[in-house]
Amino acid sequence: MHPALDSVFERRHREAVLTSPLCAGKLCHVGRVPMEERVVGDLLFLNQAFDPTTWDAREIRRMVDELDRFQPEVIEADPAYLSILARACVLEGLRLRQPECIVLTYEFPSRVHLRQIAPAFPGVPVVSSYGSTETGHVFTRCDAGVFHENTATCHVEIQPLRAASGDVRIGRILVTTLDNPWFTLVRFDVGDLARLHDGLPCSCGRHDGLAVAAIEGRIRDLTFDLEGRAVTVRRLDDALGAAEHLLGYQVDQCGAREYLARYTAEPHADEATGEAVGDILRSVYGPGARITVRREAALSPEQSGKFRLARTTFDWDPQELFS
Amino acid sequence: MTATAPTRTEPLIHTRADFPLLGHEIDGHPIVYLDSASTSPKPQCVIDAVTRVYRDLTANVHRGVHALADEATAAYESARREIASFLNASPAEIVFTRNATEGINLVAHGLGLKPDDEIVLPALEHHANFLPWRIRARPVTIGLTEDGLPHYGDVEAALSSRTRLLALAHVSNTTGVVAPVERWVAAARSRGLPVLIDAAQSSSHLPIDVRALDCDFLVLSGHKMLGPSGIGVLYGKRERLEELDVYQTGGGMVRYHGDDRFEVQDVPLRFEAGTPNIEGAIGLAAAVDYLRSLGMEAVHEHSQELGRHLVEGLRAIRGVRIVADSAPLEDRIGLAAFGLEAPGLSEESVARLLCDRYHVLVSGGYHCAHILHHRLNLQGSVRVSTHVFNTHEEIDVVLSALEEIARW
Numbered sequence A: 001m002h003p004a005l006d007s008v009f010e011r012r013h014r015e016a017v018l019t020s021p022l023c024a025g026k027l028c029h030v031g032r033v034p035m036e037e038r039v040v041g042d043l044l045f046l047n048q049a050f051d052p053t054t055w056d057a058r059e060i061r062r063m064v065d066e067l068d069r070f071q072p073e074v075i076e077a078d079p080a081y082l083s084i085l086a087r088a089c090v091l092e093g094l095r096l097r098q099p100e101c102i103v104l105t106y107e108f109p110s111r112v113h114l115r116q117i118a119p120a121f122p123g124v125p126v127v128s129s130y131g132s133t134e135t136g137h138v139f140t141r142c143d144a145g146v147f148h149e150n151t152a153t154c155h156v157e158i159q160p161l162r163a164a165s166g167d168v169r170i171g172r173i174l175v176t177t178l179d180n181p182w183f184t185l186v187r188f189d190v191g192d193l194a195r196l197h198d199g200l201p202c203s204c205g206r207h208d209g210l211a212v213a214a215i216e217g218r219i220r221d222l223t224f225d226l227e228g229r230a231v232t233v234r235r236l237d238d239a240l241g242a243a244e245h246l247l248g249y250q251v252d253q254c255g256a257r258e259y260l261a262r263y264t265a266e267p268h269a270d271e272a273t274g275e276a277v278g279d280i281l282r283s284v285y286g287p288g289a290r291i292t293v294r295r296e297a298a299l300s301p302e303q304s305g306k307f308r309l310a311r312t313t314f315d316w317d318p319q320e321l322f323s
Numbered sequence B: 001m002t003a004t005a006p007t008r009t010e011p012l013i014h015t016r017a018d019f020p021l022l023g024h025e026i027d028g029h030p031i032v033y034l035d036s037a038s039t040s041p042k043p044q045c046v047i048d049a050v051t052r053v054y055r056d057l058t059a060n061v062h063r064g065v066h067a068l069a070d071e072a073t074a075a076y077e078s079a080r081r082e083i084a085s086f087l088n089a090s091p092a093e094i095v096f097t098r099n100a101t102e103g104i105n106l107v108a109h110g111l112g113l114k115p116d117d118e119i120v121l122p123a124l125e126h127h128a129n130f131l132p133w134r135i136r137a138r139p140v141t142i143g144l145t146e147d148g149l150p151h152y153g154d155v156e157a158a159l160s161s162r163t164r165l166l167a168l169a170h171v172s173n174t175t176g177v178v179a180p181v182e183r184w185v186a187a188a189r190s191r192g193l194p195v196l197i198d199a200a201q202s203s204s205h206l207p208i209d210v211r212a213l214d215c216d217f218l219v220l221s222g223h224k225m226l227g228p229s230g231i232g233v234l235y236g237k238r239e240r241l242e243e244l245d246v247y248q249t250g251g252g253m254v255r256y257h258g259d260d261r262f263e264v265q266d267v268p269l270r271f272e273a274g275t276p277n278i279e280g281a282i283g284l285a286a287a288v289d290y291l292r293s294l295g296m297e298a299v300h301e302h303s304q305e306l307g308r309h310l311v312e313g314l315r316a317i318r319g320v321r322i323v324a325d326s327a328p329l330e331d332r333i334g335l336a337a338f339g340l341e342a343p344g345l346s347e348e349s350v351a352r353l354l355c356d357r358y359h360v361l362v363s364g365g366y367h368c369a370h371i372l373h374h375r376l377n378l379q380g381s382v383r384v385s386t387h388v389f390n391t392h393e394e395i396d397v398v399l400s401a402l403e404e405i406a407r408w
């Protein structure tokens, strides 16, 4: 997954999982379940609330204490959830147990979230396994940070966006498995978008197989600019990462030209943050975009437990986007 | 009407086209709807949102395991988000109820009040914000001026070691005056007591920010704010909601039920037993979205302007006694209740006459505030109340009708 993790993952290690109590698979982790019941082998499921914005001081304290007791080498977390815990601890002056590494998964790791996570874990490597969980052993990441197709076990295609619908260097990941003769997936759509790496060979020396520079986010989280071209979560997030004092955001595209951006910000942030969000979105979607920007007291996850940085509120056909 | 009549602007007149009810006629005459404090007409977008649920989205929420149920749940929860955002609350602090009345009953029940506990409230509160306290504890009322305005400033003196909560209407449904809730919140804060704000009349007339108000609870009714009936909202600070006893039990509010025990859901779902009013919540979110598209500042200004016009006009009519006439005009929304000296006509029959003869729809009676009327020695009152679609011309229609009636 990442060279920094190899040393940890080669040995037996403890992992604390911080995500929706639903994502973690066991509904019984909701509520007030003693820590012992949330430990499964080497895993500790930390969270017990559907909505992490409802964590109060007592819940934060509990998670801090449990991390101290459990002493995980790895924290595996949804970035939105971990950002809330990290920020609360920094504000309260609570020291979080430092793992050997942090793996962000389940959702696209937003710059806005990374910014809040870092100060609570100084020096701890933070890596993203987002986008490679479904694809499993499809890619190997090299020292240069490039994802290389594992040609022995699968065949990966990146079906590019049509020129009219976006950047043709970006496409959806289609996987055909080669290593299981009893169950073969043929051009299986994992639902993620990837950006092709320019120019092989890679600086790591590999020159065969497909190379991917970045995971761009989920297809279903695409939004569209005024010309109807796809805007990936990564593109949006790179842009919004520049807004100061931002703590979280959710962009809903409500029509061909209408966008609603909800955001939360540091308490001392003034209207300038909202104005910056509006300006950034106009630069991403087009100057004529009708953008409503709302500051919220809190942003909540969807039913799935995911916060979803972007989405459309109308249906569209993903098939039409790809050539 | 008066010689100094200012030029009136109608910045929200375009909204009239959004309300199909305004096209309704009585005896071939279009109605003048001035009874929104009782319940408001619905804009087309709310009607559409509700019918869409019946047409395209019928499925239960929080229970289903099919695509439609997922969609319905997402729409219901997104309504919660929309309403949270409208109040500057967090979605987890929004409980859907039937109406404001149920929100207050939920809190009154949940506090586990004892007969000796005291609840401090103005004497003119609506039954909904009086009886739920009265049947469980001792109400300590704040007195009224001669014209029916509460002595809000007396709140500190009314607090005692037995006080459990302070409750007051943000805007009274009989005075139409915005209460100095900040002062009550400050008084409560200094003693660590909770405050409940009844925003049934204010929620669609002025911007509300529960964080800025720093209130502990706030209730509202969908049907008075351009939304459907049968849906309301209780906002509660998270820690305050957590402290409340469970209100009703049933499906949806438990996550585990075995022979030995049951475990309740987190708030807010803990307080939403049984299948909720799904279409109501979605319709209310549409109403909130509509109000926001007009801008709550603009809505407030319009309401104030109509209120000012109405009260100034009423003052010029002989025999009219306006409830809380001494309140500054800028503190009013577009609502006034008044007694009228018209020989042989009760306030109720005046309201009836306004409908039958002038096609003007208003309220007449006690408006669920008997104590206020007793103290003012009024046998009921007539209440004119506006909303976004009302015009100054309509205020003039009701004023000249009242003038005629008063001259009989």
Ligand SMILES: Cc1ncc(COP(=O)(O)O)c(C=O)c1O
Pocket (backbone or CB within 6 Å): B037, B038, B099, B100, B101, B102, B126, B128, B129, B169, B171, B172, B173, B198, B200, B201, B221, B368
């Ligand atoms: C100030 C006030 N509070 C509470 C209520 C009760 O509202 P509902 O009957 O919708 O519960 C009303 C309704 O008239 C009201 O005006």
Ligand SMILES: [Zn+2]
Pocket (backbone or CB within 6 Å): A142, A143, A144, A145, A146, A148, A202, A203, A204, A205, A206
């Ligand atoms: Zn490489």
